[in-house]
Amino acid sequence: MSSECSKCGKKAVYLRRYTAEKLCESCLVDTTIDRVRRAINRHQMLKEDDRIAVAISGGKDSAVLLHILQQIEERFPESEIVPVTIDEGIHGYRDQALESARNLSTSLGLDLQVFSFKDLFGHTLDSIIASREGISLGACSYCGVFRRRALNVAAERLGADVIATGHNMDDEAQTVLMNVLRGDSSRLARTNVKRNRSIEGLVPRVKPIMVLSERDIVAYSHVLDLPYHDVPCPYATEAYRNDVRHFLNEMEHKRPGTLITLLRSGEAISDAFQKISTGGTMGYCERCGSPSPSKVCKVCELLDKMEN
Template sequence: MYVYYKKDAGRYFGKAEFIRYVKKKTLKTIQKYNMLRFDDKIAVAVSGGKDSVALLYIIDEIEREFPTEIVIVHVDEGIANYSDKSEPIIAKHAKILGYKVCQAKFKDLFGFTIDDVAKYYSEGKMNLEPCSICGEWRRWALNKLARDSGATVLATAHTLDDFAQTVLMNVIRNSLDRLLRLAITRERVVEGFVPRVYPFIELYEKETALYTHLLELDHNDIPCPYAQLSMRWDIRLFLYQQEEKHPGTLYNILRFYQDLLRTAPEQSIELKKCEICNYPTTDNICRAHKLVRMLKSLS
C-alpha cells in the first residue's frame, strides 16, 4: 500500500520506504552542505510542532554513532492556548531521548508576549504584523540559548517550503542584503552567532508532516492564531498553487538562490555589538531591542 506520491519525481512510496527516504534525504543534505561535524554540540530548536519533533528524532538517530552532544532549545512566545501546549510535549520527548531542555520566554527576555504585540497591532498602534516581531525575537532568543548552552551549531527544522517562502519574501521587500545573508552552509563564521543549519532544507513540509504522522510522534498540531496576518501566509498559499501546477517550483527557487550566491560579490559587513545585549548588529542597537523600544513607546 502506498502512502505518498512524490509528484516532482513521479514516484510512489510505501510506509517503510518513505520513512527510510526522509531519513536518507536528511543525512544526504547534512553531508552535502557540511552541516554537522564529528564532535559538535548540537542545539536542536524544538517548537513542539511536527517539523521540529521530526528533526529531533532524526538527528538523534543519525548522531548515535558519534561523540556528539545534543541539547534541545525552546522559546515560549507567550501565545495563549498555543505556546503552553508545546512545553509538556517537548518535556516528554526530552525524557524519552535523555536530552536537556534550555528554554526561555519572550516575556522574560523582552518584557512582552506575542499576545501583547498582537493587541497593539489589532488596535492600530503599529503596522508591523506579529509574525515579523516574533521572527526577529525568535532568531535572537534561539541564538542566545544556543550560545548559553555551549552549542557549536544550531539546527532548525526549516523545510524547503519555508526557505522558498523566505527567498520570495526578501525579493518582494527588495531586501537583497538579508537575502544574501541566508546561509545554507556553516562556512561563514560570525563572532557572536552560533552557526545555523537546516537539515530539512531539501524536504517538502508535507514530507516531514507525513513522517511525523507515520511514526505517531506526539506534537503540537494547533496552528498559530496569528499566522494568517503575515505576508508569509500569502506567499505560502501562492507557492503551494505553483508547486501543484508546476512540480519542482520550490526546488527551482532553492537552486536560484544557490546560483545567486555563487555569482554575487562577497559581502563585507562591519558588525558592532548592541549597546543593550552585545548581540552582533550593523547598528548601535540590534533589531530585536529596537522592536522592544518601539513597543515600550506604545505602552
Template sequence: MAVCDRCGKRAVWRDTESGEALCGEHFSAWYEHLVAETVCRYGMIPAGSRVAVGLSGGKDSTVLLSVLVKLYPDTEFVAVTVDEGIADYRDETIRAAETLVKRLGVEHRILSFADVCGKTLDELLAAAPERACSVCGTLRRRALNLAAREAEADRIATGHCMDDEAQSVLMNYLRGDITRVAENYKTNAGDLFIPRIKPLCRCTERATVAYGMVNHLLTSLPECPYTRYALRAGVRSELGLLEYTYPGTMLAIVEGQEELLAKLGPAVGEVRRMGVCERCGEPTENRLCAACTLLAKLEERG
C-alpha cells in the same frame, strides 16, 4: 491499492517528481537519507559538535530532532524551546516538546520572551497584532541565540524545510528586500554568532509531515492565532498550488537562489566589521541590535 515499488508492500508515499511509490519503511529510509545527504553536503554537523535544536513542539521541529538523534547517535543534542507567551497555543506545544525529549532522552531548555524582554508576545502586540511575525521572529532569534550560548552549543539547528526556504526567497522579492536577496555575508558575523543549520532544507513539508505520521511522531496541535496576519500565509498558499501544478518549483527556487549568490561572489571592498549592541551585548553592525531596536520602538508606542 498502490504498492511499494521496492518491496510490494502497501505504499504510503508517492513522489510527485519521480512517481515512485514507497511503503512506510522504504519512505522513512528515503527521507532519512535525504536529511543525511543534506547535512553532509553542507558540512552542517562536524564531528564533536554540540547542537542546539530549536524545538517548538510542532511537526517540523519534532521530525528534525527525532531524525537527528537517530542519524547521529554520537552527537550531543540539546533541545531549546522558546515560549513566546501566546495564550491558548503555546502551552500545548510545550507539553508536546516535553513528551518528545523525555522519550528521546535529550536535554531540554525552555526560555520565554518574558525572560528575554520582560513581556510576553501577547503583551507586546496588544496594540499592534498585525506586527506579530516580525516581532516574534526577531525575538525568537535572540532567545535561541541566548539559550544555545548558555548550553555551550556550537550549532543551532532549526526545522525549516524546503517550503520555508522557497517562501522566504519569494517574500524577499515581494518586499523588495534586495539586501537579503543578494546578501553575500562578507562580515565577521561568523566570529560572533553561533552558526545556524537547516538539515531539512531539501525536504518538503509534505514529506516531513508524512514522515512524522508514518513514524507516529505527531499529535494534533492548535495553529498560532497570529498566522492570519502573516505575508507568509499567502505565499505558502500560492507556492503550494504552483508546486502541485509544476512539481519541482520549490527546489528550483531555492537552488536558483544559491546559484545567484554563488555568481555574485564575495563583496568588493573591506569586510564589514560587526560589534556588539550597546543595550544587550548581542552582535550587530549598528548601535543597537535588531531586537533592541524593535523593543525600543514598542516601548515608545507604550
C-alpha cells in the same frame, strides 16, 4: 495507492512526487533520513563532535527534525543533541505545544530546555504586542526579532556549537520567492549563509530538513506516529506568505520539483552575492554587545520603545 514501492516492491503508501518515487512505509522512513543526511554532508552543516541545539516548537516540522537528527547522530558518539523551546508567552497557545515538545523529547531520552521571552527580556509577547502603539511592525516581525535573539542566547548558555531549525522546503521556497517579489536583495543574499561564514557572536544556524517537503514531513510523522501539536499562532497574519504559498502549491502540483528548484536558485543567488560582498558593515550594538548592522540593535530598539 495500489502500486509497488520503487525501492523494494512492497506495497507503496506514499508518492514523493518531486522525485517520482513510490514508497512503502519503511522505504519512506529510510529515504527521508537519507535525504537529510546527504544535505548535512553536502552543506557541511554539522561536525562530528557538535553540541547541537535543536529548536523545537512542538509542531510537526521540529518533531521530525529532532527524530531524524537523533538517528543520524547515533553514528557520531561525540555529538550531542539538546532540544530547546522558546516560550514566547502567548496565553493559551504555547502550553499544549510545550507539552508535545516535552513528550517527544522524553520519548527520545532527551531533556527539553525551555527559555522564555519573560525571563530573557522581561516581557511576554502578549505584553509586547499590547504595548506596541505607534510602532508599525506586525506581530510576526516582533516575534521574529525576539525569537532569533532568544535562540542565540539559549544556544550560548547551553554551550551549543550550532543551532538546527525545522524550516522545510515549502517554507524556504516561499521565503526565496517573497524576497524576490519584494525586491529584497540584501535578504536574498543573507538567506542560508553557509555555516563557515557565520558572524562572530552569533551561533551558526543550519536547516537540515529544508530538503523535505511539507508532504514528506506529514507522511514521516504519520508513519512513525510522532507526538506533535500544530496550532496556528493567534497573532499570525502572514497574508503575503499565504498568497505565495497558494501560488507555489499550485505550481508544485502542476510541475513537481518547482519548490526544490526555487530553493536551489535561492542558494545560487546567495552564493553569488557572498562571493562579491566584502562582508558588509556588521558592528556590535552599543547597548547589549550583540552583532548588529546599526549602532543599537533591533531588540534594544524595540525594548526601548516599549519602556518609553
